[in-house]
Amino acid sequence: MSAKTLVIIPAYNEEQTIAKVVRDIKSHLPDVHILVVNDGSIDHTSHKAKAEGAAVIDLPYNMGIGVAQQTGFKFAREMDYSVVVQVDADGQHPASEIAKLTNSLSHHQADMVIGSRFFGNKTSYPAPLVRRLGMLILSTFISLIIRQRIRDVTSGFRAVCVRTIEFLASIYPTDYPEPESIVLLHRAGFKITEIPVTMSPRLAGASSITPGRSVYYMIKVLLALMIGLFKKKPKFDERSEK
Amino acid sequence: MIIRIQLTIGVIAFGLLLLVLELIRRGKLREEYSLLWLLTAVVMLVFAFWPGSVGFIAKVTGLFYLTALLVLSFLFLVMILLQFSTIISSLADRNKELAQHLAILKWRIKELEAKEE
Numbered sequence: 001m002s003a004k005t006l007v008i009i010p011a012y013n014e015e016q017t018i019a020k021v022v023r024d025i026k027s028h029l030p031d032v033h034i035l036v037v038n039d040g041s042i043d044h045t046s047h048k049a050k051a052e053g054a055a056v057i058d059l060p061y062n063m064g065i066g067v068a069q070q071t072g073f074k075f076a077r078e079m080d081y082s083v084v085v086q087v088d089a090d091g092q093h094p095a096s097e098i099a100k101l102t103n104s105l106s107h108h109q110a111d112m113v114i115g116s117r118f119f120g121n122k123t124s125y126p127a128p129l130v131r132r133l134g135m136l137i138l139s140t141f142i143s144l145i146i147r148q149r150i151r152d153v154t155s156g157f158r159a160v161c162v163r164t165i166e167f168l169a170s171i172y173p174t175d176y177p178e179p180e181s182i183v184l185l186h187r188a189g190f191k192i193t194e195i196p197v198t199m200s201p202r203l204a205g206a207s208s209i210t211p212g213r214s215v216y217y218m219i220k221v222l223l224a225l226m227i228g229l230f231k232k233k234p235k236f237d238e239r240s241e242k
Numbered sequence: 243m244i245i246r247i248q249l250t251i252g253v254i255a256f257g258l259l260l261l262v263l264e265l266i267r268r269g270k271l272r273e274e275y276s277l278l279w280l281l282t283a284v285v286m287l288v289f290a291f292w293p294g295s296v297g298f299i300a301k302v303t304g305l306f307y308l309t310a311l312l313v314l315s316f317l318f319l320v321m322i323l324l325q326f327s328t329i330i331s332s333l334a335d336r337n338k339e340l341a342q343h344l345a346i347l348k349w350r351i352k353e354l355e356a357k358e359e
Contacts, residue, residue: 057345071342078346
């Protein structure tokens with residue numbers, strides 16, 4: 001991993017896990033830079049991340065995960081990073097798996113690599129049946145749209161290359177960023193690859209998608225995706241950027 | 243009777259027109275957002291001075307006189323609300339961009355200050 005790499009961790013009230021997440025990444029990958037985007041937390045998230053030596057950007061108020069992630073991409077563009085890895089603040093994405101993502105980015109010459117839970121041993125991811133079914137429907141829908149099999153469309157564990165950073169810094173879906181960005185990037189002509197990773201159960205806190213809400217979530221995402229398809233095709237002109 | 247209704251609507255429409263113009267003059271209403279309001283006032287004035295116009299619209303659309311009036315006023319309200327929604331959307335977008343830039347700039351300033359010390 002010789003390229004200038006930035007790990008982006010959006011965090012909203014994650015004081016219980018953020019320090020460990022940052023520490024793990026530092027010990028596994030001493031060369032990468034870590035950026036925590038504090039999305040208006042009302043706890044000690046920002047302070048704890050700073051104490052571990054991460055760069056911390058504090059958004060003035062809570063603006064949602066998508067805006068926090070895009071702030072990271074804007075930062076990466078400004079500071080000329082060539083690879084960005086997105087990691088969740090709850091400890092689900094093991095630092096030991098980050099190298100897999102960045103390696104396959106160059107190996108597959110992909111614009112985005114998604115770390116997927118649903119490759120190979122499917123039983124390793126414990127989730128309620130309703131939620132798994134919802135994810136399956138979403139993944140089928142997206143796979144049909146982009147004519148490429150994507151197994152884990154809601155995974156937020158991703159690595160992107162420099163031209164994807166440029167693009168996402170200017171256009172980023174804010175409502176349901178994980179599934180929507182796949183379709184967005186595909187429509188803009190970017191190459192997406194998916195690789196198997198192991199994920200750990202979250203260290204603390206509850207998922208933003210509780211089992212009861214997963215059906216509702218799925219319907220909203222499907223609607224957002226369909227509306228997204230009606231939008232004008234995003235254009236990406238590398239020379240006009242910057 | 244019809245004269246009194248005409249007079250009432252006419253006065254209201256004229257009042258609205260003056261109010262919108264005055265707001266623009268004082269710089270409290272942007273011209274770009276005032277067009278729909280001006281149009282509303284003008285159409286009301288037309289109705290007041292030419293009551294036959296509503297009857298004509300009622301005939302063409304097949305609606306009753308009163309219903310036609312209601313549909314027309316509702317149409318204007320919907321258009322103005324839709325305009326508000328687009329304005330709010332673009333404001334929210336700009337707000338997002340500003341917040342992101344501000345947060346990044348704040349970080350960079352702190353970095354610079356730390357280097358200076």
